[in-house]
Amino acid sequence: MKAYLTFVRQKNNQDLSFLGIQNPENISEALPFKLISGQPIISIVKDKNLIALYLIDANSELFQVYGEEDFLFMLRYLEDYSNINLPKYNSIKQILLDSFSCLSIKEFEAYDKEMKKFEDKIFYELLHTDLNYIRIQNHISKEIKKLSIDSIVLDRMAHSCKMSKQLTLKQMRKKVDVNLSGYGIHINAFIS
Amino acid sequence: MITLSDIQKKILQCSQNDNLEIIISLRAFLLDMPDCPYFLFTSENYSPLIQENQKYTLDFYRKKNESNIRKISLKPIDVHLMPKNKKNSLIELIDGILKNNNIIDVLVFDAIRSNPYCEDELFEFIKLNMQNIDENIYKKYKLRNDDLRNIVSKTSFSNKIYFSTYDIAKKNKIKEYWKNLWGLPEKYFEEDVISNIILK
Numbered sequence: 223m224k225a226y227l228t229f230v231r232q233k234n235n236q237d238l239s240f241l242g243i244q245n246p247e248n249i250s251e252a253l254p255f256k257l258i259s260g261q262p263i264i265s266i267v268k269d270k271n272l273i274a275l276y277l278i279d280a281n282s283e284l285f286q287v288y289g290e291e292d293f294l295f296m297l298r299y300l301e302d303y304s305n306i307n308l309p310k311y312n313s314i315k316q317i318l319l320d321s322f323s324c325l326s327i328k329e330f331e332a333y334d335k336e337m338k339k340f341e342d343k344i345f346y347e348l349l350h351t352d353l354n355y356i357r358i359q360n361h362i363s364k365e366i367k368k369l370s371i372d373s374i375v376l377d378r379m380a381h382s383c384k385m386s387k388q389l390t391l392k393q394m395r396k397k398v399d400v401n402l403s404g405y406g407i408h409i410n411a412f413i414s
Numbered sequence: 415m416i417t418l419s420d421i422q423k424k425i426l427q428c429s430q431n432d433n434l435e436i437i438i439s440l441r442a443f444l445l446d447m448p449d450c451p452y453f454l455f456t457s458e459n460y461s462p463l464i465q466e467n468q469k470y471t472l473d474f475y476r477k478k479n480e481s482n483i484r485k486i487s488l489k490p491i492d493v494h495l496m497p498k499n500k501k502n503s504l505i506e507l508i509d510g511i512l513k514n515n516n517i518i519d520v521l522v523f524d525a526i527r528s529n530p531y532c533e534d535e536l537f538e539f540i541k542l543n544m545q546n547i548d549e550n551i552y553k554k555y556k557l558r559n560d561d562l563r564n565i566v567s568k569t570s571f572s573n574k575i576y577f578s579t580y581d582i583a584k585k586n587k588i589k590e591y592w593k594n595l596w597g598l599p600e601k602y603f604e605e606d607v608i609s610n611i612i613l614k
Contacts, residue, residue: 261576279575280582282498315579322583327569327591330584337580392495399498 242303260345439482
């Protein structure tokens with residue numbers, strides 16, 4: 223039995239995978255939880271099967287949504303496979319935050335579905351690749367131009383995307399926060 | 415690189431030297447609220463301190479908190495990038511010190527002023543101590559609390575566990591909007607419409 227901290231990659235809630243690890247044979251068990259690409263999760267796998275799934279909230283707290291027992295109590299190490307994709311994850315997140323920052327509150331409401339689909343697509347296409355910051359930024363900029371939204375909003379977003387400044391090395395390596403207090407488990411981050 | 419035990423030592427040193435302001439500023443950074451105003455009510459006459467503190471901008475508090483943590487050689491970015499479990503253990507240590515110094519009950523953080531998704535601690539304190547607080551102050555903070563409920567209910571994020579980047583960007587936008595509404599000092603000194611009518 224092993225615990226993994228990884229990112230989700232999914233398309234249309236069907237093509238689901240956990241980045242960096244071999245997919246559990248019963249990964250479809252995670253489909254009802256409507257995970258989105260780029261979302262960090264903790265999965266517990268035993269004999270190639272997913273036996274528990276934990277979601278991580280904005281305050282880094284864990285929410286077990288699948289599994290009959292809290293298996294994190296039984297393990298010593300949490301294998302951190304999110305590390306491999308961290309610089310890309312933090313870069314994509316920052317560029318998207320900057321791109322969305324030009325929207326008004328009304329526009330946020332109006333384009334909710336479209337933008338969430340767009341964000342999911344960006345993480346799906348970029349998180350597992352080897353692209354650097356500039357190429358990620360260019361790709362996002364191109365994808366923004368394909369959006370079928372008001373052209374003024376689109377231009378604004380494309381401009382904000384281009385203006386997004388590259389993160390520092392420290393910022394790029396900012397880890398996914400997971401509050402493991404209460405558990406005796408340690409994070410094993412030395413995985414390449 | 416500064417380790418957790420280095421920071422713990424610095425916190426304890428500040429506590430021994432009565433530099434509680436540094437600890438309070440560090441707490442604001444650890445909670446990701448570097449521009450959070452705070453009120454240390456040492457006398458029972460609360461109104462003058464509230465009136466004094468609301469004069470300052472959020473930027474003033476950010477600079478003040480930043481300069482305080484720099485006194486113990488900490489940079490804002492280092493605190494920001496610190497893992498959550500380290501932050502939590504430092505917050506626990508700080509709260510213990512504040513409790514031991516008997517100031518936890520008279521120290522009120524007004525996090526609401528920059529973030530509508532926090533608890534309105536100051537209004538709760540005002541409600542509890544109405545007999546020692548000017549009525550106009552109560553009215554002003556009641557009005558702010560009503561606005562707060564309004565904005566939070568209109569922009570609710572249905573009980574989600576995970577927030578997408580889009581959700582975070584939307585939240586940031588609402589925070590900006592709120593800061594323009596109740597983050598500015600002017601708002602706390604404006605006469606309300608009814609007072610204006612009476613004055614005219």
